Amino acid sequence: MMIFWWFLALLLGSVEIYRAHECDVFTYLDLYHAIIGTSLYVKLLLYTRANLTCGQELSHHNLSAQPQFNLTKPTTFVVHGYRPTGAPPNWLNNIIEQLLARGDMNVLVVDWNRGAANINYLKVVTYSRDTADNLTAFIRNMQENGASLSSIHMIGLSLGAHITGFVGAKFNGKIGRITAVDPAGPQFNGKPPEDRLDPTDAQFVDVVHTDMDAFGFRKPLGHIDFYANGGADQPGCPLTILSGSGYFKCDHQRSVLLYLGSLNRTCNIRAFPCTSYTDFLDGLCMDCDQFKPAGCPVFGYDIIEWKDSLVPLQQTKAFFTTNKQTPYCKTSYWVDIVTWNHDTRWGYITIKLHNGSEVTEATINHKASSFKKYSETRLLAQFEKDLQKVHKISIKFSRVNAFKPKYKLRVLRIRLTHLERKDRPLCRYDILLEDNREVTFRSIPCEESNF
Numbered sequence: 001m002m003i004f005w006w007f008l009a010l011l012l013g014s015v016e017i018y019r020a021h022e023c024d025v026f027t028y029l030d031l032y033h034a035i036i037g038t039s040l041y042v043k044l045l046l047y048t049r050a051n052l053t054c055g056q057e058l059s060h061h062n063l064s065a066q067p068q069f070n071l072t073k074p075t076t077f078v079v080h081g082y083r084p085t086g087a088p089p090n091w092l093n094n095i096i097e098q099l100l101a102r103g104d105m106n107v108l109v110v111d112w113n114r115g116a117a118n119i120n121y122l123k124v125v126t127y128s129r130d131t132a133d134n135l136t137a138f139i140r141n142m143q144e145n146g147a148s149l150s151s152i153h154m155i156g157l158s159l160g161a162h163i164t165g166f167v168g169a170k171f172n173g174k175i176g177r178i179t180a181v182d183p184a185g186p187q188f189n190g191k192p193p194e195d196r197l198d199p200t201d202a203q204f205v206d207v208v209h210t211d212m213d214a215f216g217f218r219k220p221l222g223h224i225d226f227y228a229n230g231g232a233d234q235p236g237c238p239l240t241i242l243s244g245s246g247y248f249k250c251d252h253q254r255s256v257l258l259y260l261g262s263l264n265r266t267c268n269i270r271a272f273p274c275t276s277y278t279d280f281l282d283g284l285c286m287d288c289d290q291f292k293p294a295g296c297p298v299f300g301y302d303i304i305e306w307k308d309s310l311v312p313l314q315q316t317k318a319f320f321t322t323n324k325q326t327p328y329c330k331t332s333y334w335v336d337i338v339t340w341n342h343d344t345r346w347g348y349i350t351i352k353l354h355n356g357s358e359v360t361e362a363t364i365n366h367k368a369s370s371f372k373k374y375s376e377t378r379l380l381a382q383f384e385k386d387l388q389k390v391h392k393i394s395i396k397f398s399r400v401n402a403f404k405p406k407y408k409l410r411v412l413r414i415r416l417t418h419l420e421r422k423d424r425p426l427c428r429y430d431i432l433l434e435d436n437r438e439v440t441f442r443s444i445p446c447e448e449s450n451f
């Protein structure tokens with residue numbers, strides 16, 4: 001008899017253990033559901049440091065039912081966008097882990113896949129309003145249970161970005177922070193602020209644009225709007241439908257990869273406030289004196305550190321370029337060139353930096369640069385890698401029109417200044433650049449005298 005009770009206890013015990021490891025997961029749907037359509041269901045999945053990989057569905061109405069949901073800790077909502085195939089987003093686990101690595105918080109995944117998975121995009125747009133209303137009720141409940149709106153951060157992707165905006169408006173902008181990751185454009189472009197995300201929706205609204213010519217939103221929507229590579233086409237993404245299956249979503253998805261890279265601090269991407277991408281490429285916006293001592297804003301999760309200087313400016317557009325794969329950050333140099341050809345020369349410049357066996361290259365060809373006798377031409381060169389201890393430089397000049405006669409560029413001085421280490425520029429004096437021929441030389445410290 002004793003043995004029987006023992007056995008039963010053991011059995012019950014193991015059932016208990018088994019249940020303790022049951023996790024709630026993101027709703028899995030497929031194309032079939034997307035075609036027949038689904039009705040909205042908003043599932044809230046809680047992840048904490050104690051339960052990094054095991055989600056727990058929260059009750060919308062009884063918050064004390066889940067003791068892990070500690071309202072004295074900050075809460076970050078992650079809101080996905082349109083899911084035309086119904087499959088769960090593949091970046092979910094990554095963003096949950098990275099957020100919890102950054103801080104002790106509640107991460108709430110807002111799973112509105114039943115609603116977002118529908119081939120009828122217009123229907124999904126109406127569900128986005130309903131989802132926002134549902135979240136608003138939930139956050140009111142959080143408030144009643146002691147949570148402060150300031151400690152809430154909502155990260156919305158694509159259509160999810162506008163959901164966070166609708167919720168934020170209901171709280172008159174008192175929510176701490178909204179981050180919009182390539183906010184959706186279709187059905188939102190050109191709409192008034194109440195029908196989309198805008199800077200009054202939270203105390204601080206930061207936005208990144210990567211696909212504004214297709215799925216993304218064009219105009220600035222936040223206190224700071226980052227336009228990665230100008231905000232439309234991303235390096236490494238197929239430019240035409242013929243050149244790859246990623247054509248439809250690559251640019252749009254790049255925003256998520258860039259954001260994840262900022263969370264895990266793979267490399268810091270400095271962005272440059274500027275009125276246009278062209279001005280930025282022309283090197284006209286490289287000074288961030290107004291943000292002293294922090295310097296130019298760093299894209300992504302850490303931009304909150306610039307909040308106090310950005311909010312009074314109301315809306316800031318900031319630009320940066322990236323590599324085509326991770327690590328995405330580039331390294332910027334100013335290249336100042338003084339020439340002494342009698343006639344003004346026009347052309348493109350390619351520069352290579354060498355340190356021992358490593359080399360990194362920058363091509364300045366977004367437009368032809370002009371070189372006028374004795375006047376300084378300043379160019380912005382952005383390199384894939386940040387080489388330490390550069391000891392050799394290669395430079396190539398090519399004329400604009402290959403049919404015109406070849407000519408030489410007579411360089412009096414070239415000076416390269418690393419934007420993060422301005423105190424140690426590299427120089428070289430008196431070099432002759434023949435058309436389309438690379439010249440390699442050792443760099444020397446710059447002389448004090450300036451042109």
Ligand SMILES: *[C@@H]1O[C@H](CO)[C@@H](O)[C@H](O)[C@H]1NC(C)=O
Binds near residue numbers: 021054
């Ligand atoms: C993790 O989640 C499970 C499943 O919901 C739950 O039973 C368990 O208590 C959680 N673990 C901790 C340490 O909170």
Ligand SMILES: *[C@@H]1O[C@H](CO)[C@@H](O)[C@H](O)[C@H]1NC(C)=O
Binds near residue numbers: 040041042043060134
């Ligand atoms: C929010 O949605 C969930 C599930 O879809 C539902 O159970 C809950 O009652 C909704 N909340 C409100 C306030 O309607």
Ligand SMILES: *[C@@H]1O[C@H](CO)[C@@H](O)[C@H](O)[C@H]1NC(C)=O
Binds near residue numbers: 062064065
């Ligand atoms: C809320 O959940 C707790 C814990 O599961 C339970 O004790 C309580 O009765 C619930 N309250 C309501 C109003 O359902």
Ligand SMILES: *[C@@H]1O[C@H](CO)[C@@H](O)[C@H](O)[C@H]1NC(C)=O
Binds near residue numbers: 070071072073
């Ligand atoms: C909730 O979080 C606060 C702050 O981290 C902590 O001091 C407190 O012990 C937590 N409460 C519970 C019930 O875990």
Ligand SMILES: *[C@@H]1O[C@H](CO)[C@@H](O)[C@H](O)[C@H]1NC(C)=O
Binds near residue numbers: 094257264265266326
């Ligand atoms: C950081 O995130 C990016 C983007 O997901 C990824 O490619 C990279 O490998 C990650 N790096 C580390 C160190 O986790």
Ligand SMILES: *[C@@H]1O[C@H](CO)[C@@H](O)[C@H](O)[C@H]1NC(C)=O
Binds near residue numbers: 355358388
């Ligand atoms: C060259 O730069 C790379 C990247 O910064 C660095 O890891 C390496 O040590 C440098 N090599 C030399 C010889 O300075």
